Amino acid sequence: MKALRKQNDTYCTELASKPENREPRAGYPNGVFNEPMYETCMRERGTPTYDDYSSMQAEKRRAERRARGEIVPGG
DSSP states (O other), X not given: OHHHHHHHHXXXXXXXXXXXXXXXXXXXXXXXXXXXXXXXXXXXXXOOOHHHHHHHHHHHHHHHHHHHTSSOTTO
């Protein structure tokens, strides 16, 4: 898993850093690193970032609580 994460990190960082993928932002003539593209790339390649992983776990816990009836939809 560690080797896969390292490989994906290299690939996704290179992809998000390409000039055509950089996000335009005021004050940065060459744009800035495309963080959403990086996170999506990592998630789709099977090695989500810590923030993505923790939000996926939180959503999973909410769904389990909803299924048990602890959370009532529409409140």
